[in-house]
Amino acid sequence: MIPDRANPPPAQANLATLPAPAELAAAAAADASPRPTRLVGSLGRLGRLGRAWESARMWGAISSASARRMLRYRAAVLASIVSNIVLTVLRGHLALAVWAQRPGLAGYDSTAAVTFTVLGQSLVTTFAVFGGMIDIPWRVRTGSIEVDLVRPLGFQRWYLGLEVGRAAVYLASRALPAGIVGVLLFDLRLPRTAGAAAAFAMSLGLALLVSFGLRYLVALSAFWMTDFRGVQAVSALVMMFFSGAILPLVLFPGALGTVAALLPFGAVVQTPMDLYLGTVDDGPVRALAFQATWALVLLLAGQTLTARAIRRLVVQNG
Amino acid sequence: MTGGGRLGLVRDEAALYLLLVRAAFRSAAQYRVSLVMYTLVEMAGAALDLATIGIIFAHLPDLDGFALSEVAFLYGSSALAFALAEALVGPLDQLGWQIKDGRMDATLTRPVSVLVQCATMDFSPQRLGRLAQPTAVFAVSLATLPVDWSPGRVAILPMMVLCGTMISISLAVGVAAVLFVAPDASVAIAAVRQGSALATQYPLTIYGRRMAMLLTFVFPVAFVNWQPALFVLGRPDPFGLPGFTGLLSPLVALASCLAAGIAWSAGIRHYRGEGG
Amino acid sequence: MTLSSDASVIDVSEVTRTFVLRRRTGWMRRERSDVHAVRDLSFSVRAGEMVGYLGPNGAGKSTTIKMLVGILTPSAGRLRVAGLDPSRQRLRLARRIGVVFGQRSALWSDLPLRDSFDLIQRIYRIPPARYRQNLDEFIQLLDLASFIDTPVRQLSLGQRMRGSVTAAFLPEPEIVYLDEPTIGLDVVSKAAVRSFLSRTNRESGTTILLTTHDMTDVEQLCRRVMVIDHGRLGFDGTLDELRTRIGGVRTLRVDLAEPQPAMTIEGARVVRVDGARQWLEFSAQDSAAPLVSAVAARYPLVDLAVGEPAIEDIVARLYTTDRLPAVPPSRTDPDPTHPPSPVR
Numbered sequence: 001m002i003p004d005r006a007n008p009p010p011a012q013a014n015l016a017t018l019p020a021p022a023e024l025a026a027a028a029a030a031d032a033s034p035r036p037t038r039l040v041g042s043l044g045r046l047g048r049l050g051r052a053w054e055s056a057r058m059w060g061a062i063s064s065a066s067a068r069r070m071l072r073y074r075a076a077v078l079a080s081i082v083s084n085i086v087l088t089v090l091r092g093h094l095a096l097a098v099w100a101q102r103p104g105l106a107g108y109d110s111t112a113a114v115t116f117t118v119l120g121q122s123l124v125t126t127f128a129v130f131g132g133m134i135d136i137p138w139r140v141r142t143g144s145i146e147v148d149l150v151r152p153l154g155f156q157r158w159y160l161g162l163e164v165g166r167a168a169v170y171l172a173s174r175a176l177p178a179g180i181v182g183v184l185l186f187d188l189r190l191p192r193t194a195g196a197a198a199a200f201a202m203s204l205g206l207a208l209l210v211s212f213g214l215r216y217l218v219a220l221s222a223f224w225m226t227d228f229r230g231v232q233a234v235s236a237l238v239m240m241f242f243s244g245a246i247l248p249l250v251l252f253p254g255a256l257g258t259v260a261a262l263l264p265f266g267a268v269v270q271t272p273m274d275l276y277l278g279t280v281d282d283g284p285v286r287a288l289a290f291q292a293t294w295a296l297v298l299l300l301a302g303q304t305l306t307a308r309a310i311r312r313l314v315v316q317n318g
Numbered sequence: 319m320t321g322g323g324r325l326g327l328v329r330d331e332a333a334l335y336l337l338l339v340r341a342a343f344r345s346a347a348q349y350r351v352s353l354v355m356y357t358l359v360e361m362a363g364a365a366l367d368l369a370t371i372g373i374i375f376a377h378l379p380d381l382d383g384f385a386l387s388e389v390a391f392l393y394g395s396s397a398l399a400f401a402l403a404e405a406l407v408g409p410l411d412q413l414g415w416q417i418k419d420g421r422m423d424a425t426l427t428r429p430v431s432v433l434v435q436c437a438t439m440d441f442s443p444q445r446l447g448r449l450a451q452p453t454a455v456f457a458v459s460l461a462t463l464p465v466d467w468s469p470g471r472v473a474i475l476p477m478m479v480l481c482g483t484m485i486s487i488s489l490a491v492g493v494a495a496v497l498f499v500a501p502d503a504s505v506a507i508a509a510v511r512q513g514s515a516l517a518t519q520y521p522l523t524i525y526g527r528r529m530a531m532l533l534t535f536v537f538p539v540a541f542v543n544w545q546p547a548l549f550v551l552g553r554p555d556p557f558g559l560p561g562f563t564g565l566l567s568p569l570v571a572l573a574s575c576l577a578a579g580i581a582w583s584a585g586i587r588h589y590r591g592e593g594g
Numbered sequence: 595m596t597l598s599s600d601a602s603v604i605d606v607s608e609v610t611r612t613f614v615l616r617r618r619t620g621w622m623r624r625e626r627s628d629v630h631a632v633r634d635l636s637f638s639v640r641a642g643e644m645v646g647y648l649g650p651n652g653a654g655k656s657t658t659i660k661m662l663v664g665i666l667t668p669s670a671g672r673l674r675v676a677g678l679d680p681s682r683q684r685l686r687l688a689r690r691i692g693v694v695f696g697q698r699s700a701l702w703s704d705l706p707l708r709d710s711f712d713l714i715q716r717i718y719r720i721p722p723a724r725y726r727q728n729l730d731e732f733i734q735l736l737d738l739a740s741f742i743d744t745p746v747r748q749l750s751l752g753q754r755m756r757g758s759v760t761a762a763f764l765p766e767p768e769i770v771y772l773d774e775p776t777i778g779l780d781v782v783s784k785a786a787v788r789s790f791l792s793r794t795n796r797e798s799g800t801t802i803l804l805t806t807h808d809m810t811d812v813e814q815l816c817r818r819v820m821v822i823d824h825g826r827l828g829f830d831g832t833l834d835e836l837r838t839r840i841g842g843v844r845t846l847r848v849d850l851a852e853p854q855p856a857m858t859i860e861g862a863r864v865v866r867v868d869g870a871r872q873w874l875e876f877s878a879q880d881s882a883a884p885l886v887s888a889v890a891a892r893y894p895l896v897d898l899a900v901g902e903p904a905i906e907d908i909v910a911r912l913y914t915t916d917r918l919p920a921v922p923p924s925r926t927d928p929d930p931t932h933p934p935s936p937v938r
C-alpha cells in the first residue's frame with residue numbers, strides 16, 4: 001500500500017496529519033486499504049481548549065471505570081455499608097458517654113464531640129486512612145506492573161485517577177449512609193456558616209490528595225521490598241493514629257501534640273473536621289494552606305520516587 | 319465439628335491442624351525480619367486501643383461508673399478472647415480471595431477439613447505474639463480489681479476466657495460461611511471483628527439499652543465478657559437482667575458454635591466456584 | 595516522521611541484557627550470579643514487516659520485547675524503535691505501539707470488555723467515528739460480539755486473548771509486539787487471531803513482531819523468522835531458508851508391489867516398514883530425483899510421495915542440537931554454502 005496523499009481520508013480527515021509508514025514487506029499492494037492514515041498525532045490541530053476538554057474527559061473516564069469496578073462487588077459494598085454504620089454508631093455512643101461525663105472536654109461540647117466521631121469515621125473510610133487501596137504492590141509482585149508502563153500516561157496520575165474513583169465510591173457507599181444514620185441517631189452539628197461549608201468542601205479535595213500522596217509513597221516502596229505487608233501495616237497505624245481519627249489531635253499532650261499538628265496525617269482528617277466544626281485556630285485560609293503544602297510536597301515526592309522506581313524496574317527488573 | 323460419635327475424626331483433624339501449624343512456623347522462620355516487624359506492628363496496634371482507654375481515663379475518673387481497673391478487666395478479657403480466636407482460626411479474610419481466584423477448588427479436594435485448612439492457611443507466629451498484651455492487661459487488671467476473690471469467682475475466669483474465645487470463633491466462622499456465597503464480602507469479617515471488639519472493650523451501658531439488647535440476644539457478644547464480668551465484679555445487671563445471666567455463657571458459646579457449624583457446612587454446600 | 599520505503603522501524607544493534615541474581619546462601623551471605631538473557635543481539639525490522647520471533651523457553655524472547663517496549667533497558671548496545679530510544683522515551687513511544695503480553699492482560703478484569711475498549715478510546719484519543727468503525731470491524735473479525743459485554747474475569751482464555759489483541763490494535767499503532775498471542779487458544783480462536791493479524795498487517799501496514807511456540811503461527815503468518823537461543827540470534831531469514839539451512843530431513847514414502855524387507859539405498863535410510871509400504875529419510879538438501887530413480891531401478895514401485903520436513907522438526911533440531919547455523923551476512927542475501935558454526 002503506497003500512501004495516497006491526494007486521496008482524502010474518510011472520516012476525521014481534518015484531524016489526520018500523518019501518512020502511513022511506507023510500503024510493506026509483503027507484496028500485498030493490490031489490497032487497497034480503506035485506512036490510509038494513522039491516528040498518531042491526530043489531535044495535533046485541536047486547540048488548547050479542546051485538548052483540555054479531551055483530557056478532562058479521559059480522566060473522568062478513568063475515574064469512572066475505577067468506580068464502576070468497585071461497584072461490581074455488590075456484596076462487598078453492602079457489607080461495608082452495614083459495618084460502617086455499626087462502627088459509627090458504636091463510636092458515637094462511646095464519645096457521648098465520655099462527653100456526658102465531662103462536657104467541654106478538649107473544647108468540644110458533646111454535640112461537637114459526636115459530630116467529630118461520626119464525621120471522622122466518614123473521612124477515615126473515604127480517604128482510606130486505614131492504608132492500602134493502591135494496587136501497585138500486587139501488580140509489582142505479579143508483574144502486571146509492566147502493563148502500566150506500556151500505557152501512554154504518567155504512572156502517578158494514573159493511580160490518582162483510579163483513587164478519585166475509589167474515593168467517590170467510598171464516599172457514596174460508606175460515608176454517606178453512616179452519616180445519615182448518625183444524623184438520625186445523634187444530635188449532629190452542621191457547619192455554622194456558608195464560608196465554613198465551602199472551606200470544608202475544599203479541604204476534602206486537598207485531604208484526598210494528601211491521603212493519596214501518603215499511601216502512594218507507601219505503595220511505591222513495594223518496588224524495593226519483597227515483603228511489603230510490614231511497611232503497609234506500620235504506615236496504616238501511624239496514619240490512623242496521627243490523622244486525628246482515633247482521638248482529636250488537640251487531646252495529644254505536650255510535644256506529641258505539637259509534632260502531630262505539623263505532620264501531614266492531620267491534613268487528612270483533623271483539618272477537614274476543624275473546618276467543618278469551625279474550630280480552626282488561625283482561620284480557614286491557613287488550614288487550607290497547610291493541606292495544600294503537604295499535598296504538593298507529597299505529590300512531588302511521589303513523582304521523584306516514581307521516576308526512581310521505574311528506573312529501578314527498567315534497569316534491574318526486580 | 320460438633321459430631322458426637324466422631325471423636326476419632328476430630329482427633330485426626332486436630333493432629334493435622336498441629337501439623338499444618340508446625341509447617342507454617344517453619345516457613346515463617348525463613349523471614350525473620352518480617353516476623354519481627356509484624357510482631358511489633360501487632361503490639362503497636364494493640365497498644366493503640368489501650369492508649370485510647372488511657373487517654374479517656376486521663377480525663378475522666380470513671381466511665382459510666384466503671385473504674386479504670388474494671389474497664390481494663392473488660393478490655394483484657396475481650397482482647398484475650400478475640401486474640402485467642404484469631405490465633406486458632408486466623409483472620410479468615412483470606413477465604414474470600416481464595417474463593418475468588420479459584421484456589422478454593424483445590425482446598426475442597428484435599429482430604430482435610432476445609433476449616434482446618436482455612437485456619438492454618440496463613441498461620442504465622444505473630445498470631446501468637448498478639449496474645450501477649452491482652453494477657454498482660456488481663457493479669458494486671460485482676461491484681462488491681464477491688465474484688466473479694468471467692469472460689470466461684472476464680473472459677474468463672476477460665477470459663478469466661480474459654481467461652482469468649484468460642485463465641486468469637488463462631489462469629490468469625492459464621493460470617494466466613496457467607497463468603498462461600500458472596501466471596502467479595504470479606505470486609506464483613508474484619509468489620510465483625512472490629513465491631514465486636516469495640517463493643518466488648520467498654521461497659522455495655524455506654525451503648526444504650528437498645529444496642530445492648532441487640533448485643534446480648536442477637537449477636538451474643540455480651541456473653542464474651544460483659545455478662546460473666548458483671549458476675550465477677552459483683553454488680554447487678556444495669557439493664558435488669560437476672561443475676562444468673564452471667565453463668566449462661568457456656569450455653570451461649572455452645573449454641574453459637576453449633577449455629578456457626580451449620581452455617582459453615584451450608585456455606586460449603588452452596589459453594590459454586592468462580593466464573594458464574 | 596515520514597519514513598522512506600526501506601527505513602527500518604526497529605533497530606537493534608549489539609544489544610545485551612544481563613540480569614543480576616542475588617541468592618541468599620547463608621544468614622547474611624549472598625551470592626551474585628549473572629544471567630545473560632540477551633547477548634549481542636542485532637537485527638532490524640522494516641515498516642510493514644511481520645516477523646516471527648522463535649526460541650526455546652528462556653531464550654530471551656520476552657526480554658527482547660520488554661526492551662523494545664522500553665520497560666527494560668539494555669545493559670549494552672543500541673536500540674531504536676520508530677526513531678526513539680524506548681526506555682528513555684517510553685511514554686512518547688507508548689502512543690505509537692501496541693503490546694500483547696500473552697500472560698498478563700491490560701484489560702480491566704472486573705468490567706465488561708467494552709468498558710476497557712471505551713477507556714482505550716479516551717486514553718489514546720481515538721476520534722469517536724474512527725473508534726466505532728474500528729471496533730465494529732474488530733468485533734466482526736475476532737468474533738467478539740457474544741462476550742463483549744461480559745466482565746473480563748469471566749471470559750475464557752481465548753476470549754480474553756482476542757480482547758487483548760483488539761485492545762492493542764484499537765489505537766492503530768505503527769508497531770505491535772505480541773508475546774505468545776496464541777498461547778492456550780483453541781483451533782478456532784487461533785485461526786481468528788491469525789487471520790486478524792495477517793489482515794491488519796496487510797491492510798494497515800502495521801509492523802508486527804510476534805513470539806510463539808506454535809509453528810503453525812509462523813508458517814501461516816511470517817515470511818521472516820528470527821530464532822534466538824541462549825540470548826543469541828541463531829537465524830534470521832525466511833522459513834524456506836531456515837529449512838535449507840538447518841538441513842532437516844525429508845521423507846520418501848514408497849508403495850511397493852508386494853511386501854519386502856527394508857530397502858538398502860545409498861543416501862537414505864528406512865525408518866519404517868508397514869507391509870508393502872516403506873518410509874525413507876534423506877537429507878533435505880539433497881534432491882529427491884536420484885533417490886526415486888534408484889528405488890525404481892531396484893524395486894517394483896507402485897506409488898510414492900515426498901514429505902517436506904515439518905517446521906516443528908526443524909525448530910526442534912535448532913533448539914536441541916547446540917549447533918545453530920551462523921547468521922547469514924544479510925537477510926536478503928542468504929548464502930546456503932555457508933558452513934554451520936558452533937554457537938558456544
Ligand SMILES: Nc1ncnc2c1ncn2[C@@H]1O[C@H](COP(=O)(O)OP(=O)(O)OP(=O)(O)O)[C@@H](O)[C@H]1O
Nearest residue numbers: 317318613629631650651652653654655656657658
Ligand atoms: N527479571 C529477571 N531476573 C532474572 N532473570 C531473568 C529475569 N527475566 C528473565 N530472566 C532470565 O532471562 C532469560 C530469558 O528470559 P525470557 O523471559 O526472555 O525468555 P523467553 O524467551 O521469553 O522464554 P519463554 O518462551 O519461556 O517465554 C531466562 O533465563 C530467564 O530466567
Ligand SMILES: [Mg+2]
Nearest residue numbers: 655656657773
Ligand atoms: Mg516469554
